Amino acid sequence: MPAIQVNHLGKSYGRFQAVNDISFEVEAGTVFALLGRNGAGKTTTIELLTGFQKPDTGTVRVLRLDPIRDRAQVRGNVGIMLQEAGFFPELTAGHTVEIWRDFTPAARPASEALELAGLTAKEKTKVRQLSGGEKRRLDLALALLGRPDGLFLDEPTTGMDPEARRNIWQVVRDLAARGTTVLLTTHYLEEAQQLATKLAIMDRGEIVIGGDMAETLAARVGRVSFELPSVIRPGELPLPATVRGSLAVVQAADPDLAAQTLLSWASERGLRLRRLEARTASLEDLFLELAQSYEIPQNDVSAGSDRPGRSGDARA
Numbered sequence: 279m280p281a282i283q284v285n286h287l288g289k290s291y292g293r294f295q296a297v298n299d300i301s302f303e304v305e306a307g308t309v310f311a312l313l314g315r316n317g318a319g320k321t322t323t324i325e326l327l328t329g330f331q332k333p334d335t336g337t338v339r340v341l342r343l344d345p346i347r348d349r350a351q352v353r354g355n356v357g358i359m360l361q362e363a364g365f366f367p368e369l370t371a372g373h374t375v376e377i378w379r380d381f382t383p384a385a386r387p388a389s390e391a392l393e394l395a396g397l398t399a400k401e402k403t404k405v406r407q408l409s410g411g412e413k414r415r416l417d418l419a420l421a422l423l424g425r426p427d428g429l430f431l432d433e434p435t436t437g438m439d440p441e442a443r444r445n446i447w448q449v450v451r452d453l454a455a456r457g458t459t460v461l462l463t464t465h466y467l468e469e470a471q472q473l474a475t476k477l478a479i480m481d482r483g484e485i486v487i488g489g490d491m492a493e494t495l496a497a498r499v500g501r502v503s504f505e506l507p508s509v510i511r512p513g514e515l516p517l518p519a520t521v522r523g524s525l526a527v528v529q530a531a532d533p534d535l536a537a538q539t540l541l542s543w544a545s546e547r548g549l550r551l552r553r554l555e556a557r558t559a560s561l562e563d564l565f566l567e568l569a570q571s572y573e574i575p576q577n578d579v580s581a582g583s584d585r586p587g588r589s590g591d592a593r594a
């Protein structure tokens with residue numbers, strides 16, 4: 279039985295439909311990525327799954343429990359990392375975790391939670407002196423305190439440097455390997471691609487693409503790009519290409535094979551293909567395709583977001 283089941287879930291704020299009839303399932307011990315541009319409805323979905331919001335329509339089951347009816351049990355079994363945590367700025371990181379332990383049944387030792395989140399070195403540092411990425415790690419330490427069966431991570435690595443981000447990925451992978459079910463939102467598409475086996479891309483409250491990550495990507499084409507030799511016209515190339523400026527782009531289901539075809543064609547003519555790059559389809563390509571069809575501003579799809587305009591302690 280799936281660890282998370284969402285059926286025809288809907289939520290409006292006044293007349294604005296933030297989540298519109300979405301359905302998906304997450305198998306136990308897997309990582310599921312919920313993606314989409316700013317305002318797509320991802321955080322609202324997490325809030326509905328963790329009992330912070332009550333659905334208008336549909337049903338949610340988390341670890342077979344109803345997050346509203348069985349709120350205490352759900353909260354006891356899941357770790358939640360929302361985008362804005364309410365910390366006391368004058369407490370140290372270590373003290374913050376210790377205090378949180380008092381409210382957490384069967385909690386890990388504080389040192390273990392700090393270590394998992396890669397924050398051991400900052401144990402004695404006051405929260406107000408932590409960097410943005412370190413605050414995210416403190417939030418992760420708190421989410422992991424209760425050895426949760428389910429973990430909800432809303433943009434967990436926003437503000438982290440690349441090394442810290444990779445460390446967190448490893449923590450998430452290890453947790454999933456030991457049976458923890460993880461649902462995460464992220465604007466870092468590589469993060470989703472690295473961690474998740476299933477995904478849903480939301481737009482305006484609806485799931486517009488969903489399913490298995492590998493299958494979703496396999497269904498997209500890759501691309502080969504290179505500098506068009508000045509003596510060659512696009513029509514002379516052995517494969518159809520679009521040319522922008524001096525760069526030629528060939529779309530191909532098997533980009534390695536297309537690159538080989540282009541290279542042998544070039545070598546037969548004594549030509550060099552400069553800046554040759556072959557790429558299999560990535561989530562980023564998929565997003566850019568969607569961006570074109572939905573006219574998504576492109577700077578919304580790859581950068582981290584910080585949610586201006588929403589305040590309050592997410593853990594209240």
Ligand SMILES: Nc1ncnc2c1ncn2[C@@H]1O[C@H](COP(=O)(O)OP(=O)(O)OP(=O)(O)O)[C@@H](O)[C@H]1O
Binds near residue numbers: 314319583
């Ligand atoms: N309490 C609220 N009252 C009114 N509108 C809200 C409220 N919370 C969220 N919204 C709106 O609902 C929509 C979905 O918001 P949500 O936070 O779920 O998006 P998101 O996909 O998580 O975005 P982001 O990537 O920016 O975090 C947005 O347009 C947002 O402004």
